[in-house]
Amino acid sequence: MELNKTVSEDLQKIRDQKPLLHHITNMVVMNETANATLCLGALPVMAHADDEVEEMVAYAGALVLNIGTLYPQLIKSMIRAGRQANDLGVPVILDPVGVGATKLRTDSAKEILRELSVDIVRGNAAEVSILGGFEGEIKGVESMGGSGDLINVSKEFAKIHDCTVAITGEVDIVSDQSKTLKVSNGDEMLSKITGTGCMATTIIGGFASVQEDKSLAAAGALAMFGLAGELAAADTGNRPGSFHVALYDRISMIQPGDLKDNAKIEIVS
Amino acid sequence: MELNKTVSEDLQKIRDQKPLLHHITNMVVMNETANATLCLGALPVMAHADDEVEEMVAYAGALVLNIGTLYPQLIKSMIRAGRQANDLGVPVILDPVGVGATKLRTDSAKEILRELSVDIVRGNAAEVSILGGFEGEIKGVESMGGSGDLINVSKEFAKIHDCTVAITGEVDIVSDQSKTLKVSNGDEMLSKITGTGCMATTIIGGFASVQEDKSLAAAGALAMFGLAGELAAADTGNRPGSFHVALYDRISMIQPGDLKDNAKIEIVS
Amino acid sequence: MELNKTVSEDLQKIRDQKPLLHHITNMVVMNETANATLCLGALPVMAHADDEVEEMVAYAGALVLNIGTLYPQLIKSMIRAGRQANDLGVPVILDPVGVGATKLRTDSAKEILRELSVDIVRGNAAEVSILGGFEGEIKGVESMGGSGDLINVSKEFAKIHDCTVAITGEVDIVSDQSKTLKVSNGDEMLSKITGTGCMATTIIGGFASVQEDKSLAAAGALAMFGLAGELAAADTGNRPGSFHVALYDRISMIQPGDLKDNAKIEIVS
Numbered sequence: 001m002e003l004n005k006t007v008s009e010d011l012q013k014i015r016d017q018k019p020l021l022h023h024i025t026n027m028v029v030m031n032e033t034a035n036a037t038l039c040l041g042a043l044p045v046m047a048h049a050d051d052e053v054e055e056m057v058a059y060a061g062a063l064v065l066n067i068g069t070l071y072p073q074l075i076k077s078m079i080r081a082g083r084q085a086n087d088l089g090v091p092v093i094l095d096p097v098g099v100g101a102t103k104l105r106t107d108s109a110k111e112i113l114r115e116l117s118v119d120i121v122r123g124n125a126a127e128v129s130i131l132g133g134f135e136g137e138i139k140g141v142e143s144m145g146g147s148g149d150l151i152n153v154s155k156e157f158a159k160i161h162d163c164t165v166a167i168t169g170e171v172d173i174v175s176d177q178s179k180t181l182k183v184s185n186g187d188e189m190l191s192k193i194t195g196t197g198c199m200a201t202t203i204i205g206g207f208a209s210v211q212e213d214k215s216l217a218a219a220g221a222l223a224m225f226g227l228a229g230e231l232a233a234a235d236t237g238n239r240p241g242s243f244h245v246a247l248y249d250r251i252s253m254i255q256p257g258d259l260k261d262n263a264k265i266e267i268v269s
Numbered sequence: 270m271e272l273n274k275t276v277s278e279d280l281q282k283i284r285d286q287k288p289l290l291h292h293i294t295n296m297v298v299m300n301e302t303a304n305a306t307l308c309l310g311a312l313p314v315m316a317h318a319d320d321e322v323e324e325m326v327a328y329a330g331a332l333v334l335n336i337g338t339l340y341p342q343l344i345k346s347m348i349r350a351g352r353q354a355n356d357l358g359v360p361v362i363l364d365p366v367g368v369g370a371t372k373l374r375t376d377s378a379k380e381i382l383r384e385l386s387v388d389i390v391r392g393n394a395a396e397v398s399i400l401g402g403f404e405g406e407i408k409g410v411e412s413m414g415g416s417g418d419l420i421n422v423s424k425e426f427a428k429i430h431d432c433t434v435a436i437t438g439e440v441d442i443v444s445d446q447s448k449t450l451k452v453s454n455g456d457e458m459l460s461k462i463t464g465t466g467c468m469a470t471t472i473i474g475g476f477a478s479v480q481e482d483k484s485l486a487a488a489g490a491l492a493m494f495g496l497a498g499e500l501a502a503a504d505t506g507n508r509p510g511s512f513h514v515a516l517y518d519r520i521s522m523i524q525p526g527d528l529k530d531n532a533k534i535e536i537v538s
Numbered sequence: 539m540e541l542n543k544t545v546s547e548d549l550q551k552i553r554d555q556k557p558l559l560h561h562i563t564n565m566v567v568m569n570e571t572a573n574a575t576l577c578l579g580a581l582p583v584m585a586h587a588d589d590e591v592e593e594m595v596a597y598a599g600a601l602v603l604n605i606g607t608l609y610p611q612l613i614k615s616m617i618r619a620g621r622q623a624n625d626l627g628v629p630v631i632l633d634p635v636g637v638g639a640t641k642l643r644t645d646s647a648k649e650i651l652r653e654l655s656v657d658i659v660r661g662n663a664a665e666v667s668i669l670g671g672f673e674g675e676i677k678g679v680e681s682m683g684g685s686g687d688l689i690n691v692s693k694e695f696a697k698i699h700d701c702t703v704a705i706t707g708e709v710d711i712v713s714d715q716s717k718t719l720k721v722s723n724g725d726e727m728l729s730k731i732t733g734t735g736c737m738a739t740t741i742i743g744g745f746a747s748v749q750e751d752k753s754l755a756a757a758g759a760l761a762m763f764g765l766a767g768e769l770a771a772a773d774t775g776n777r778p779g780s781f782h783v784a785l786y787d788r789i790s791m792i793q794p795g796d797l798k799d800n801a802k803i804e805i806v807s
Contacts, residue, residue, distance in 0.1 A: 028299040030607075034732040039778055044732060045636070046566050049609040052640035052658040059639065069299075071318040087461050098314070101328065102321035192521070194303040194313060240308055241517030247781030252730070297568040297584050338568075340587040367583070370597065371590035461790070463572040464584060510578055510786030 007220030008260035015041040019061025019209040026068025029195035039251035053081035055087035063210030068097035082116035182269035185226025223263035276489030277529035284310040288330025288478035293338025298464035303469035308520035322350035337366035351385035405444030449538035454495025492532035545758030546798035553579040557599025557747040564606025568734035572789035577789035591619035599747030606635035620654035638668035702752040723764025763799035
C-alpha cells in the first residue's frame, strides 16, 4: 500500500501543479491525447516545428515523443527537442508506435534512443521486444499475458537502453534497472478504440513530471489509466464509441483517494 | 437474399481474419476512420512516409487512399504505395475528396487513376461525375436522389476507368462493368457529421479485403455502414454529437445476421 | 435587445445560406472544428496545399487561419490564401494560438497581420496582449475576469491592427474602432476540453460570413457558442467527455429564437 500512497500523492501533485506536457506526436491521436492530458489535470501543447521545439520544451514538465505517423523531418524535431529536454532535465517519454513494421520506424526509434537520454519507453510486447533485439526469443508474446518472459525482456531492455520501460498489455510490466513492477488495472475495451496506448504514454508523461522514480511514475500512470478504463467499461459495456467518451469522463473523475484504494501495483522483481 | 447472405458472410470473414487496412488519408478523419476500422473488426494503420509505405502495404488487406487534405508529396506516397499494392494484389480504394473544387485535387485524382490499377472509387455524385468527365451532363445531381442518370454515370465511369465505382448519397449506386447495384440503407444524420464518406470508404476497404467481387464488396460495406447510421439515428435523434458516438457503437454491434436481415441491396442493371 | 435580434437573424442567415468556411488550421482540431461548422449550419473545408488555397478560398464565406500547429510552409499558404480572400472580399479570421510562447508563433502571427487585412483576431487575454505589445501592462490577466484593463487592451489592439478583436475568457470582450461589446455567455467546462477556442474562432467565421459589422459578428458567435456551452454543461455536469459530445448537440439545436432570448451581449464602450 506504500506504492499506492505514493502514486495517489503524485496524482494530487499533477492536479496542483498542472504541468505542461509537450507532445511531438502522431496525427491520429493529437486531439485525443490533448484531451487525456486535460482530464488528467495537466496542460497539453502539440508543437513540432523544428524552429520552435526548443523554446516550447523549456516550459514543459515532460516531453512525449510518439512516432505513429512519423516522417524524417519530424524525427529531427524530436531529437532537437529531446536534446533540449535532456539539457534542462525535462523527462523524455518515447512511444515507438509500430516499431518492427517498417525499417523507417525501427531505425527512427533506435536513433532517438541513441541520440537522447530517454527516461521511459512505453510500448506493447512486440514493439519493446523488437527494440530490445529479442525478436527470436519471445514468440507469441501477445498471448502470454505478461508472465515470465516479459519480465526478463523488460529487465534486459532497461539495462541495454539505460532507461525505464513499460510493456503494456493484458497486464503491464514496468522495469528500471533496480526493480520490476506489475500493474493489473485495465479492461479489454481499451483495445477496442484507437489511441489508448498513446494516451497511456501521455499520462506516463504527466506522472513523470512530478515523480523522480520513473518506474513508479510509469506504474502509477498505468494504474490510473487502467482504472479509468475499468470504470468506463462498467459504465458503457461493449460499446466502443460510448466507452471512448466515458474514458475521458473517468480519467477526469478519478481522485487521489480512488487511485490509492484501487491501484493494483506490485513489485515482482 | 443471396446477395445479403454473401455480404453477411463477408462481415464474418472480416471479424475472423481482422485484415489490416493501410490508410494514406486526410488529417481531418485519421482518428475517426481508425476507430471505424476497429469497430468493423479490422485493424487500422495510418502510414504515409514515402520511405515506409511499400513495406506497410505488404501487410495490408486493402489500401485506402483519400485526398481530403492532399499535398504533392502525399500523392507521391500514394502512388508508391499503390504500385506495391498492385504488384501484391492488395485491393486499392480511392476516395477523391473534393475533386472538381481545385485543379490540384482533380489532377491528383486523375494521376492516381492513371498510374495505378484502382479497384474501387467511392465518391459523391459531384465527385464521380467530374472525375468521369460528365460535368455538363448531370446537372443538379445532389437533388436527383440517385435515379436514372446516376446509374448511367456509374456504368460509364466503371468502363472508362476499368474499376468499380460507388456513388454515395441518399441512395447509393455501385457499378462494375457487368452489373449495377443499388443500396438503400442509410440515414440523413450521416450528412450532419464530418468524415462519414471517408468512413464509408474505409469500410469498403474492409469488405474488399475478403471479397473478390468488388461491386459486391462495396455494396455490402455501404449496406452495413448505412444500417449502422439508421440504428444510431434511432438511438439519438437529431443530435449530431450523440449520433457520432452511437455510430461507432452500432458499427461494432452489427452482427452478420443483422446485416443478412437488414441489408437493402438490389441489382438494378 | 436590438443586438440580440440582429445576431439571431445572422444565425438564421447562416442556416439558410450554408456558407463554406475555409480553414487552414491546426492538426489537433481539424475534425472538431469541421464538426462545429456543420453543427452551426455551415459547410467546412480544410485545405492547406499552397497550390490549391487560392481556388478554394474563392468559394468561401470566410477564411479561418489558426496557427496551433504551424510550420513555415503553412504560414506561406495562409498568406497566399489570405491575399486572395482580401482581393475577393472574403472575411479573414485569425486565431493566434500560443503567440508569445515561441518566437516562431509571435513572428508568424505578426507576419500575417502585416501582410493581410485581417478582419477579426480571436485569442485569449495573454495572446492578444502579447500580439498588441502590452505584455508589461496587464499582469495576471487570467485572473482579471475581463474587467477594465482588457477593455482598454482590446480598444488599443483594434486601433493598432485596424481590425476587430475578440478576447475570450470568463467574459468575452469584443472591440472594433468604434465600439466595445461584452459577452457573458459561457461555462467553465469549455476550458476542460481542447479546441474550444478554435471552435469559437470557427463560429466567428460563420457569423462574419453573413454580417458586415465584424464586432457584432464576433459577439453573436461568442454568445451562441457560450450558450451552447451553458446548455451542454447543464446536460452533463463535470464530465469532459460527455460535455464534448453534448456541445456539438447543443450547437446544432440552438435556434435563432433561443439566441435572441439568451444571448448576453452588452455595449460597454
